[in-house]
Each structure stands twice: as structure tokens, then as C-alpha cells.
Amino acid sequence: MPACWLGTVTVHSDHHIFWVMRGTAKVLAGGEVHDLAAREALWIPPGVPVDQISTEPGSVAFTVLLPSRLFPDFPAGIVRRTLTGPLCDLLLYLHSRWVTPSWREAAVTPDIAVTLRRVFSGPGRPAVSFPVTPVSPPAVAVARQLVDDPADRRTLRELAAETDLSPRHLTRIFSTETGMSFGEWRVELKLAVAARMLADGTPAGRAAAAVGYTSPASFSRAFRARTGTTPGAFRSVSGGPVAARPDAVTVPEAPAATLLPLVNRVHVLVWMARGSARVRLRGREVTVARGQLMWFPAGVWHELTTSPGGVLLCLGTLPLEVPLTHDHAVPFSCPGIPEEDLLYRASVMNTLLRPYPWDPGEFTGELAALLPPVGHRDRSPSVAAILRDDAEGHQTLATWSRRLGPDTPELARLFRRDTGQSYREWKVDRRMTEARALLRDPGRSVEQVASAVGYRSAISFNRVFRAHHGMTPGQFRRDRLARSLFEAVE
Structure with a gap:
């Protein structure tokens, strides 16, 4: 099993759980590197950037997203935990439900939500990311100097003079390319460097001096405004795994x-x-x-x-x-x-x-190569053509018969042999599958969905949809939009 990696920066609006089933993984998230072993997990809150994930050869890791509204009271920091076998299986169940959105029931039941809160709530460091680096050569030169020495005491005017730019021009470049003013960027850099030092156990006073703060009080105020916690509290939080004792958390069985x-x-x-x-x-x-x-x-x-x-x-x-x-x-x-x-x-x-x-x-x-040793190896080319070119079932079987060659009864026999159902049954089932996907788009009206899947009348579409799902298209849409598949049912 080769090593894997994800090199694209991702920022989710939902809670993100990443865990290792086998082997090891390295996660760069929130400006920190997290080395995970088997059965270790990270809870990454919304808005925290994940810059890179890599696994060693022979490793297996998974991820799942959980809507932020289900866990509104969770801390802003990344939380790391050691998992038991049952907890790994529970997360694997949530992953399987997350990647397949067509289940009838909600995945996160109340007891599952309680279990996740008990396992992952608790101490966690707020994420303090390094600011975005500018791209223009003069601004890059200034940024590199400050990264090398965050305590550099030169003013904006002095730094701009070395690049032959005016202070206003340099500020404009930083604002355009990083989304923040030069002063904001500089403070963000200082706090990110200080946060990494605190995480490594450096005393708060020494970290403050290393990034250019002459007063521990001013450093503490700036750090608290950025992270919501004091430097001392940030430093005291353990960054290592916290063992979840099997007898401490009762893991519910995933529902049918x-x-x-x-x-x-x-x-x-x-x-x-x-x-x-x-x-x-x-x-x-x-x-x-x-x-x-x-x-x-x-x-x-x-x-x-x-x-x-x-x-x-x-x-x-x-x-x-x-x-x-x-x-x-x-x-x-x-x-x-x-x-x-x-x-x-x-x-x-x-x-x-x-x-x-x-x-x-x-x-x-x-x-x-993973095919069962049964069945017709030579599927009818005519049936393959229908499945490929008539995905929504807009044609009649007689039309296909005239186009493809076999007479209608023979084509009907071949279609049932290869798909297990009549062409009419397949047409309705294919339309209903497509309709459910389209109904998840709130920008489409029911009439537009009906037309898109081949119905001339919204009334006939409603009748068929209700027969298949026990509810009208409008009720299906309201149910899916009001209650995410991952929302706990109270």
C-alpha cells in the first residue's frame, strides 16, 4: 500500500474528524504539525485550514465532516484523541454515511452525538495559523526578513525604504495579496511564531520577547484577543494524545x-x-x-x-x-x-x-479483476447503448428497436435479462434517482425537475414520485433541506 498525500489547502465550514486506522500520518493543520499513530484522531473545527496530510506506506486513514450546528459549543481548537476499536468502527460508520448521501435515516443519532461530545470535548489549543505570504518580490523580501526575525524593530518606513517602495505602496501590496494591512500581517506573524513556541513548552515571557514584545502584559492582551485564551493557558494544554479508556465512554451501536x-x-x-x-x-x-x-x-x-x-x-x-x-x-x-x-x-x-x-x-x-464468476459476460450491445444514451429514459422501447435493430419483443427480453427489470420499470427508477438529486438544489422548482427527468406534467411526476417515496417532491425537498442526513433527531 503506497504512501498517500493531500497537498491542497482545505478549509471546511463543518467540523472535520481525521483518524488513522493503520500505520501513521502527518497532518499540518492550524499552523501545527500533528504526527498521528494508529487509532489516533484529530477533531478540526470549522475554519481551521488543513495545509497538508501525508501517510506512510502501509497506512490507512479516513475523514468525515459533521455539520457545525450539531456541535455549536465545541472549542475553537484542534483536539487530539486516542480511540478504542469500537470508536474507530463508529467513525467508519459515519464516514460510510457521509460519502453516500442517499440514506433514508439521519446518521448522527442523539446517542452518537453525545458520544462524540464526550470523546472530543475538553482541552484543545486554538489554532493560530501563519498569515498568507505575499507574492510580489518586494513584499516577499520584507516578509522573509520578518519571518527570520519576528522581533525585528524596524518600522514600516524603514522596511519600505529598502525595497524602493513608499510605505503606502508596500501597505497596498500587503492588503491586496494577503487580505490584511501590513500592521495586521506583522501581528499575526508574531502571534503564530509565539504560539508554536508556547506549544513546544517555551515560557510565555520568553516567547513574548522572542517575537518583539517588550511587555508581557501587551503580549498577553494581543494573544488573548487573537485566540480567546491566555498564553499560559495555551501552553498548559497538552498537545499529545489523551487516551479514551474503554470503560470511560460507552459507544452506541450504529443503527440499521x-x-x-x-x-x-x-x-x-x-x-x-x-x-x-x-x-x-x-x-x-x-x-x-x-x-x-x-x-x-x-x-x-x-x-x-x-x-x-x-x-x-x-x-x-x-x-x-x-x-x-x-x-x-x-x-x-x-x-x-x-x-x-x-x-x-x-x-x-x-x-x-x-x-x-x-x-x-x-x-x-x-x-x-474483481468480478464474480457468474452471469453473462457478453451483455447485449443494444442494452448497453440504451443505458449509455438514454440515462433519463426519454425514448420508447419501440424507438430504440427501430434505431438498434432487434425487434421490440427481442429487445425487451434482452433488457430484462441484462438489468433484471423491464424497460418501463427501469425508466421510472432511473428518473426517480435523478429527480432526488435535482430536488436537493433549492434553485430548481418542482416543475423544472419534472421536465428535466422527462415528465411533461408536474402532476404526473408528483403522482409517480409519491408512489415511490411515500411523499410528494415538495415534502421530500422540505424534509431534506430542513434535516440534514447528519443531523441528530431529537
Whole structure:
């Protein structure tokens, strides 16, 4: 398992939990470097920049975002914790729910929310980031001098004179390229350097002097205004992991959950990492046991319900050109693939962490080898053409028959053989899958959604949608917008 890295700066508006399942990881967040071992996690609050994440070879790490409104009273600082096995499984469950938005139930139940608060609340350092560096050469030269010596006592006028710029011009450059005035940028730099020294255990008075403050009181006022805490309190917070004793926190079992009926545009491979799932297909029902894999071929209707504690992870997708049919939708085992390899694949598939160098073609090629030894290897080209070119089901089967060659009865037989359902059933299911995605956009009216998925009348669209979901499109939209899938149900 190659090392992975994320080199793009990300700033989330939600709470962000990053944890290591296997191996080690290094996270640069909030201006600090955090070295994490297996079963260690970081709670990163909204607005704290994550500059870089890297893992060592053989390591597996995951992430999940939780809406800030669920945890409004959490501290502004990054919190680090050591996790138990059950806590890792709970976070893996939340990750699986986060990356698949089409579940009926909310993921964060009240008892899960309480558990997360108990585990991650407590001491944590407020994040103090280094300011953005300007890009213009004269401003870069000034910034480098101050980074090398934050206690430099030269004034703006003296620094500007060395660059042949006027003080006003230099201030304008800093304001344009960093979003703050030169004076604000300089204070931010001093406090960021001081925060790193305090985190390393440097006494507050020595840190104040090192960044150019002549008075500990003025340093304390500036530091508190920036972080909400005093330098002494900031220094006293342990940056190391805090062990979560198994008997200290009772971890609730993840609830059972049902995925809304889907018809995929591509072939999707899933892995039952924890628990089991019951899968309904047209005309049959199968059970996926822990450790088993299953393909959901493109165009095949399916609905699944996980057991309590069940975690279903996506391992990847294949394009429509690969000849998978309804018969391939069966659970199968791959005893030769260790669990850590499957976790690694799920991590790469569902997070922004990528191996370096990253070869998507090689990744897809490995998936193509994981096919169950059943089914029609040669899917009908006519059915493949319909699935590819009529994603919303706008045509009739007779129209496709005239275009593709087989007569209508033969085309109907081939379509049912390859997808497990009639063309009419597939058309409605595909439209409903697309409609749910469009209804999540508040900028689209129900009438526009109806037209986009092939209905001439909003009335007929409402009737079909209600038959499939037990609610009207308007009720579905209000329910989804008012209650996020990750919002705890009181």
C-alpha cells in the first residue's frame, strides 16, 4: 500500500474528524504539525485550514465532516484523541454515511452525538495559523526578513525604504495579496511564531520577547484577543494524545439504515466492512455478509438495508463499457485480499488522499479483476447503448428497436435479462434517482425537475414520485433541506 498525500489547502465550514486506522500520518493543520499513530484522531473545527496530510506506506486513514450546528459549543481548537476499536468502527460508520448521501435515516443519532461530545470535548489549543505570504518580490523580501526575525524593530518606513517602495505602496501590496494591512500581517506573524513556541513548552515571557514584545502584559492582551485564551493557558494544554479508556465512554451501536432505491449510471463495487446488509433486486433478494463484496451494475435497480453496526464502503466504479449485467449482482468473497488492503482502497476512493504517483487507470484495472464468476459476460450491445444514451429514459422501447435493430419483443427480453427489470420499470427508477438529486438544489422548482427527468406534467411526476417515496417532491425537498442526513433527531 503506497504512501498517500493531500497537498491542497482545505478549509471546511463543518467540523472535520481525521483518524488513522493503520500505520501513521502527518497532518499540518492550524499552523501545527500533528504526527498521528494508529487509532489516533484529530477533531478540526470549522475554519481551521488543513495545509497538508501525508501517510506512510502501509497506512490507512479516513475523514468525515459533521455539520457545525450539531456541535455549536465545541472549542475553537484542534483536539487530539486516542480511540478504542469500537470508536474507530463508529467513525467508519459515519464516514460510510457521509460519502453516500442517499440514506433514508439521519446518521448522527442523539446517542452518537453525545458520544462524540464526550470523546472530543475538553482541552484543545486554538489554532493560530501563519498569515498568507505575499507574492510580489518586494513584499516577499520584507516578509522573509520578518519571518527570520519576528522581533525585528524596524518600522514600516524603514522596511519600505529598502525595497524602493513608499510605505503606502508596500501597505497596498500587503492588503491586496494577503487580505490584511501590513500592521495586521506583522501581528499575526508574531502571534503564530509565539504560539508554536508556547506549544513546544517555551515560557510565555520568553516567547513574548522572542517575537518583539517588550511587555508581557501587551503580549498577553494581543494573544488573548487573537485566540480567546491566555498564553499560559495555551501552553498548559497538552498537545499529545489523551487516551479514551474503554470503560470511560460507552459507544452506541450504529443503527440499521436503508438506502433509497437507486439505479446507477456506472458499475459500483461495494464491500461489507462491518455487519451485514439485505439487498433487494428486481425479482430476488440477497444477503451480503461481513467481508463480502458485491457489484451493483449500471442500470440495475437495487435497495439495501444494513444491519445494526453495518458499514458498507464503496471500493470503486467501472464505466458502462464493462459488460456487467443483472446476474453479476451477487455477493462474493475474495479471501486472498487482506482487510487492510480493502480499507486502503476505500480510503483512496472516498477521500482526497491519493497515492503518489497516482494512476487512475491502474486503480480501475485492478477493479476489473474483481468480478464474480457468474452471469453473462457478453451483455447485449443494444442494452448497453440504451443505458449509455438514454440515462433519463426519454425514448420508447419501440424507438430504440427501430434505431438498434432487434425487434421490440427481442429487445425487451434482452433488457430484462441484462438489468433484471423491464424497460418501463427501469425508466421510472432511473428518473426517480435523478429527480432526488435535482430536488436537493433549492434553485430548481418542482416543475423544472419534472421536465428535466422527462415528465411533461408536474402532476404526473408528483403522482409517480409519491408512489415511490411515500411523499410528494415538495415534502421530500422540505424534509431534506430542513434535516440534514447528519443531523441528530431529537
